[in-house]
Amino acid sequence: MAIDEAVLVSASLRELGRMLRTGETNPTELANAYLERLDTVGRRFNAVVTLTRDRAMREARQAGEELAAGHDRGPLHGIPYGLKDLVATANIPTTWGAVPYREQVFDRDATVVTRLGAAGAVLIAKLAMVELAGGMGYEQPDASLTGPGLSPWNVEGWSGGSSSGSGSAVGSRSVPFAIGSETFGSILTPASFCGVSGLRPTYGRVSRHGAMALCWTMDKLGPMARSADDCGLVLDAIAGHDAEDPCSLTQPYRYAPEESRSDGFRLAVLKGATDGAEAEVKANFEAAVAVLRGVATIEEVELPEIPYGAVATTIIRAEASASFDDLISSGRISELTAPEDRINPMSYITVSARDYLRALRIRRHIGRAVDALMARYDAVLSPTTNGVAYKIGEPFPTARTRSVGSALGAAGNVAGVPAISMPNGIGARGLPTAIQFVGRALDENRILAVANAYQRLTDWHLRLPPLQV
Amino acid sequence: MTEQAATTATSTQPDDDAGGPSVQAGPTVPPATISALLDLVQATYRPGSALTDTERERLQTTIGHMQAASAAIHAYPLTNADEPDPIFSAFRAE
Numbered sequence: 001m002a003i004d005e006a007v008l009v010s011a012s013l014r015e016l017g018r019m020l021r022t023g024e025t026n027p028t029e030l031a032n033a034y035l036e037r038l039d040t041v042g043r044r045f046n047a048v049v050t051l052t053r054d055r056a057m058r059e060a061r062q063a064g065e066e067l068a069a070g071h072d073r074g075p076l077h078g079i080p081y082g083l084k085d086l087v088a089t090a091n092i093p094t095t096w097g098a099v100p101y102r103e104q105v106f107d108r109d110a111t112v113v114t115r116l117g118a119a120g121a122v123l124i125a126k127l128a129m130v131e132l133a134g135g136m137g138y139e140q141p142d143a144s145l146t147g148p149g150l151s152p153w154n155v156e157g158w159s160g161g162s163s164s165g166s167g168s169a170v171g172s173r174s175v176p177f178a179i180g181s182e183t184f185g186s187i188l189t190p191a192s193f194c195g196v197s198g199l200r201p202t203y204g205r206v207s208r209h210g211a212m213a214l215c216w217t218m219d220k221l222g223p224m225a226r227s228a229d230d231c232g233l234v235l236d237a238i239a240g241h242d243a244e245d246p247c248s249l250t251q252p253y254r255y256a257p258e259e260s261r262s263d264g265f266r267l268a269v270l271k272g273a274t275d276g277a278e279a280e281v282k283a284n285f286e287a288a289v290a291v292l293r294g295v296a297t298i299e300e301v302e303l304p305e306i307p308y309g310a311v312a313t314t315i316i317r318a319e320a321s322a323s324f325d326d327l328i329s330s331g332r333i334s335e336l337t338a339p340e341d342r343i344n345p346m347s348y349i350t351v352s353a354r355d356y357l358r359a360l361r362i363r364r365h366i367g368r369a370v371d372a373l374m375a376r377y378d379a380v381l382s383p384t385t386n387g388v389a390y391k392i393g394e395p396f397p398t399a400r401t402r403s404v405g406s407a408l409g410a411a412g413n414v415a416g417v418p419a420i421s422m423p424n425g426i427g428a429r430g431l432p433t434a435i436q437f438v439g440r441a442l443d444e445n446r447i448l449a450v451a452n453a454y455q456r457l458t459d460w461h462l463r464l465p466p467l468q469v
Numbered sequence: 470m471t472e473q474a475a476t477t478a479t480s481t482q483p484d485d486d487a488g489g490p491s492v493q494a495g496p497t498v499p500p501a502t503i504s505a506l507l508d509l510v511q512a513t514y515r516p517g518s519a520l521t522d523t524e525r526e527r528l529q530t531t532i533g534h535m536q537a538a539s540a541a542i543h544a545y546p547l548t549n550a551d552e553p554d555p556i557f558s559a560f561r562a563e
Contacts (some may be wrong), residue, residue: 103507137531217556247556310541316536343524347515347531350506355539360553362545367554 003033009173009464013075013230016176020067022080027060027067027078031122032231034080034175038125045150047165049085050126052092056080066120075233077120082169082178085126085135087221088357089113096212097129097144097162099335100327110210110312111242112179112221119237127178131336133160133186135214135320137344137395143337148392151193152465153431157389160190163207166224167194171465177225183218184312184413188436191224191421193389195432197461198224199231202441203416204249206235210417215319215328216247217360218413222298227461228420228451232257235444251442257449265296265378267437267450270303270408273322273382284425284433285383289340290383291457292469296450301380304369308410311366314351315414321348347369364412370415371440378446379437382408384421388431408438418444420451430466498536506532 003025011019019025035051042048063078077257088094088106095101105141105154106200113123128146130138141148141158149164151157159168163180167190170178180187182200191198199222213219223234236255242248269289274282289298327333336342386406390396412419419438427433435454439447455461510528511520520528 307538307541307545310538313535313538314542331514340527344531345529346510347506347528349510349513350532350535352539354470355542356551358542358547361547361551362542364551365545365556 003029003113006345007083008033008037010462011176012227013079013176013225013233016079017075017077021072026450027063027122028057030078031056031060031080031124036123037168038082038174040212041172042125042169043169045152045155045159045172046130046144046147047149047159047169047172047174048125049095049097049128049165050093050238052089052123055089055092056122056124059117063120063122065449068446073118073120076116076237078122079120079176080122081116081128082123082125082166082175083113083123083170084129084166084178084180086129086181087112087128087179088210089123092126094126095145096132097146098131099145099337100332102145106210108210111207111244112238113210115238115240116179121237123257124175125169127169129164129166130162131299131338131341132213132324133181133182133183133212135183135324136333136336136338136341139340140338140394141390141392143341145337149190150392152432153195154389154429156392157429157431158174158193158392160193160389162186163190163224166198167191167198170196170224170226173464177223177230177239180224181219181221182413183220183316185409187220187222187224188384188409188419188441192384192432192434195423195434195463196224196226196230197228197420197422198222199235199420199444199448200412200418201235201239201444202249202418204245204247205239205253205418205442205444206249207240207245208263209242209244213323215246215316216323218315218416220416228448228455229257231420232444232448249300249442253444255448256445257448258447260452262453262456263295265292265450265453266376267271267292267296267298268301268377268380269298270380270382271300274386275387277383278388278427280425280427281383281386281388281433282461283401285435287456288424288435288454289381292450292454294457295453296378299377301373301377301413303373303407305368306362306369306411308366308407308414310357311362312410312414314355315363317348318351318356318359320345321351341442366411367415370417373418374438374440374443379439379450380408381435381437384434384436388427388433408436412438415441417441418447422451422455423463426459430461498533502536503529503532506536
């Protein structure tokens with residue numbers, strides 16, 4: 001049997017799961033179909049580093065045998081996925097997107113891979129990323145050993161970073177879901193630029209064990225998928241305490257869509273959220289808010305005056321200077337792709353211990369201020385990015401503008417609170433725009449409930465990139 | 470070492486955000502500060518060899534960004550009682 005292309009590009013995880021259980025397809029056929037699509041469509045967007053064909057066939061065969069025997073591991077059983085190439089996989093290269101690590105191979109899987117394996121998911125690819133998760137200060141899309149990530153919606157636009165391949169592989173419908181990572185914007189930005197749903201979990205919710213460290217106190221792993229519901233199903237499989245990650249949370253997590261409310265939400269819009277945004281971003285955000293008014297009360301709020309961006313900058317650069325000390329000291333940064341990445345990291349040594357600790361001290365204030373704000377609402381809203389994907393070849397400093405939305409990004413990442421981005425319309429050059437819902441620490445289910453309600457009322461998450469259909 | 474022009478401090482967003490520093494005008498960082506920190510970078514990573522003009526120019530810019538971040542966090546009031554959240558814990562094997 002052959003799977004209909006329309007199913008491959010549009011099916012939710014629940015729909016694929018149903019097909020696997022009714023015998024309309026099987027895990028091996030599904031893995032082969034997505035491997036083929038990644039190898040053809042996905043590669044057009046520089047989404048792929050390594051196809052893990054042998055491992056995929058082995059895991060798919062096992063999933064098929066288990067399902068046939070009635071051993072059901074849950075909603076991801078037999079479902080193919082892609083993994084950002086900063087997550088370790090046994091005996092398969094893990095490049096961190098960077099030339100100096102092109103040949104790097106670990107001998108064991110990261111915890112997140114182990115958990116997805118236990119859920120029966122099938123790893124089919126290691127996906128492209130900005131070199132070293134963007135921590136060296138890149139200022140252009142061409143900052144990866146696999147070339148610039150391209151948006152499936154318009155190849156003249158960047159896929160976003162640093163989870164570039166995770167965004168474009170999901171956006172081009174070449175995988176049902178992928179794992180990305182975020183230190184500051186690296187899940188939400190590619191989710192926005194590629195028109196997919198991306199969930200940044202609470203810091204510590206998903207084990208970082210086996211993932212490349214950029215900034216120990218801010219790195220998070222999370223799902224990127226076709227819908228908020230899909231993100232919830234994946235988070236359910238990968239969340240949970242891990243003794244091998246010293247920052248892993250002990251609180252358990254279970255996705256609970258059955259408890260989702262469809263109305264009565266309390267939401268807030270960040271004051272000035274669309275200041276400086278592109279016209280379409282502003283219009284689409286306002287349209288999304290209008291939709292949400294049908295199921296929620298919505299107030300306007302302001303973030304307290306705290307230097308969120310400066311705190312984030314100081315923490316990330318101080319920790320990156322240490323986590324990549326060997327690479328910087330050895331001079332091998334000269335092998336990185338983006339010219340600025342070969343120079344910028346040397347300057348990180350100028351962040352003093354005094355400043356690093358001061359940033360961490362302010363961070364405590366930020367955590368409490370953000371919690372006090374978020375505790376009053378199910379979610380705080382703003383555009384995810386204030387513009388559509390940057391043009392390939394355009395340096396960032398001339399491409400980007402500043403908005404209050406970026407303050408929400410800084411505050412959310414420094415505080416370690418969860419957020420989800422989802423498409424909310426089409427903007428300039430046919431590229432998607434997006435809205436983000438930011439919530440209280442540990443309240444993934446609340447923002448997922450709001451996101452599910454929004455996606456029940458709209459169909460932006462179901463729209464397909466014109467190049468792919 | 471050459472005398473550097475005064476650098477306008479900037480506040481930045483981290484670079485794995487939607488991309489690169491987002492710049493806001495801020496206070497002026499004294500050239501001597503930039504110069505001294507550039508010397509630190511050179512002594513640490515390039516002892517005995519000169520930085521190229523391109524490297525020097527870029528490093529001056531990024532050092533300026535970080536000095537601006539430093540100024541911003543020092544403008545935020547803290548007291549002696551304000552501690553960082555600890556991640557260290559005393560270890561004892563089972």
